[in-house]
Amino acid sequence: MCNTNTEIQDQKKYIEKIKEINKTQKPKYAILTMGCQLNENDSEKLCGMIEQMGYTKTENPEEANLNIFNTCCVRENAEDKLFGKLGELKKIKEQKGTIIAIGGCMMQEKHITTKIKQSYPFVDIIFGTHTLHRFPKNLYKVLKENQKQEDILDIDGKIYEGLPIKRESNLKASVTIMNGCNNFCSYCIVPYVRGRERSREPKQIIQEIQELAKEGYKEITLLGQNVNSYLKVEKEKNKPYEQYKGINSFATLLQEISKIQGIERIRFISPHPKDFTDDVIEAIAKNEKICKLIHLPLQSGSTETLKAMNRKYTKEDYLNLVQKMKTKIPNLKLSTDIIVGFPGETEKDFLETLDVVKKVGFEQVYMFIYSRRKGTPGDKMENQIPEATKHERFDRLKQLVENEIQQNNQKYIGTTQKILVEGKSKTNEKMLTGRTENNKIVNFEGNDELIGKLIEIKITSEHMWYLKGQIK
Ligand code: SAH
Ligand code: SF4
Ligand code: F3S
Numbered sequence: 001m002c003n004t005n006t007e008i009q010d011q012k013k014y015i016e017k018i019k020e021i022n023k024t025q026k027p028k029y030a031i032l033t034m035g036c037q038l039n040e041n042d043s044e045k046l047c048g049m050i051e052q053m054g055y056t057k058t059e060n061p062e063e064a065n066l067n068i069f070n071t072c073c074v075r076e077n078a079e080d081k082l083f084g085k086l087g088e089l090k091k092i093k094e095q096k097g098t099i100i101a102i103g104g105c106m107m108q109e110k111h112i113t114t115k116i117k118q119s120y121p122f123v124d125i126i127f128g129t130h131t132l133h134r135f136p137k138n139l140y141k142v143l144k145e146n147q148k149q150e151d152i153l154d155i156d157g158k159i160y161e162g163l164p165i166k167r168e169s170n171l172k173a174s175v176t177i178m179n180g181c182n183n184f185c186s187y188c189i190v191p192y193v194r195g196r197e198r199s200r201e202p203k204q205i206i207q208e209i210q211e212l213a214k215e216g217y218k219e220i221t222l223l224g225q226n227v228n229s230y231l232k233v234e235k236e237k238n239k240p241y242e243q244y245k246g247i248n249s250f251a252t253l254l255q256e257i258s259k260i261q262g263i264e265r266i267r268f269i270s271p272h273p274k275d276f277t278d279d280v281i282e283a284i285a286k287n288e289k290i291c292k293l294i295h296l297p298l299q300s301g302s303t304e305t306l307k308a309m310n311r312k313y314t315k316e317d318y319l320n321l322v323q324k325m326k327t328k329i330p331n332l333k334l335s336t337d338i339i340v341g342f343p344g345e346t347e348k349d350f351l352e353t354l355d356v357v358k359k360v361g362f363e364q365v366y367m368f369i370y371s372r373r374k375g376t377p378g379d380k381m382e383n384q385i386p387e388a389t390k391h392e393r394f395d396r397l398k399q400l401v402e403n404e405i406q407q408n409n410q411k412y413i414g415t416t417q418k419i420l421v422e423g424k425s426k427t428n429e430k431m432l433t434g435r436t437e438n439n440k441i442v443n444f445e446g447n448d449e450l451i452g453k454l455i456e457i458k459i460t461s462e463h464m465w466y467l468k469g470q471i472k
Helices: 002-022 037-050 078-094 110-119 132-143 190-194 203-215 234-236 249-256 278-286 303-308 315-328 347-360 387-410
Strands: 029-034 066-071 101-103 126-127 147-149 172-176 218-222 265-270 293-295 335-338 364-369 416-424 431-435 441-445 454-462 465-472
Touching: 002 037, 002 132, 029 037, 029 278, 037 066, 037 132, 037 172, 037 218, 066 078, 078 101, 078 315, 101 132, 110 126, 126 132, 126 335, 132 147, 172 203, 172 293, 190 454, 203 218, 203 249, 218 249, 249 265, 249 278, 278 315, 303 315, 303 347, 315 347, 335 347, 335 387, 347 387, 364 387, 416 465, 441 454
Parallel strands: 029 066, 066 101, 101 126, 126 147, 172 218, 218 265, 293 335, 335 364, 441 465
Antiparallel strands: 416 431, 416 454, 431 441, 454 465
16 A cells, blocks of 8 residues: 555656646647446546646537547457548648547557557557556656657556546546456456456445545446456455455445435445355345446357356356346346357357346347457457357347347336436437436426436437437
């Protein structure tokens, strides 16, 4: 803890130095973030540091003195996007002289940083997932010494507390509770780019959420690649952590967070089905604030495919878990992630996935076409599925999911839902928008004073991706 504190203090000095440089100017920055909410949360920390340095945010990269791209590499299309973006930034740099910083998960891949250095030498800063906190120092070196910076660590980063943060919303906040992943699902790059699993200290998490509650935040989403194994590694490896309010697991963490006054909704992503213990199910059932929409990634409905994916559960295990959860948690809804076209997936395997989708009746399904990732076991498997088959299966899954969602939406019509009002609708100035406990978007006519409140809305119609309603 001490070491990380000194390091953060050191970075704060660089923040001050840059602020001094920027004193007479009004510099702007633009940031583009790809990937999951963990990356978005990292970007909020970057924004926090950068705004303390005197930069203000712009959505227009052309007018930014500093352009940052926080990358993701979970699927292949991300690479096309990075290199496209770099071409665009090159032009801006030539015309206006912007500083270009590229960070995030993709920078942990050696073949990518090599390519950037060879083919895109105009990039000023390359930083990885373990060196985000050192951004002030790296930027200072570019500003002061005009030196290109590459700051990537191959080891597991420590957890740095006390970084400034500039959040996207003033109502809903993400709180990262753990970094890294130890599961090595055979399709997935995340463990290689985010390092091994490590949990934040219970006290730090609780204090952060208490602060958020004081600032008026109503909804918290706890983030981690495997949230229900919170503190598991620490306990197994006897790594000391500070005792705080008896928190020693994900279930006890959820219970303590539920006690924080002012926080009305608690969500979390993503749990792993193999680690979904009874105490967590009980904590969800017992605490009203924990939203009864649980994201439970399936990936495949075929036991064979799940084995090849190294998911460590079978089709039956998953369905039994769902059954148990539905019995113990009244009104439970589930969402999930599914990959189609994993190596070796047969038509029969794929039909098993469709079968689980039909049996569970998900509220939402995030569907992905399998993408080969360099360095993962999946990439080395010989029985890769032809692109056309992957797409054909994806379309069939999508059709089924959309039918199910539409049917499910019908059930909402006529019901009364509690909505957290988030703001004005983006498409219609006169309408307000909010979300139900099940994360469904609801648009309705109402007064701006309702923003930030939890109110009751009667649902009047459904429109596939959102519902419409009236104030009760
Ligand atoms: N840790 C989380 C999510 C990780 S990434 C979990 O285990 O659920 C988010 C989703 O991307 C995964 O759930 C998976 O469905 C998808 N995904 C990961 N690697 C992929 C790949 N190589 N190809 C296609 N989809 C992938
Ligand atoms: Fe990837 Fe699996 Fe870890 Fe999720 S649990 S991040 S899918 S390796
Ligand atoms: Fe992507 Fe990294 Fe998240 S690879 S999905 S941004 S952890």
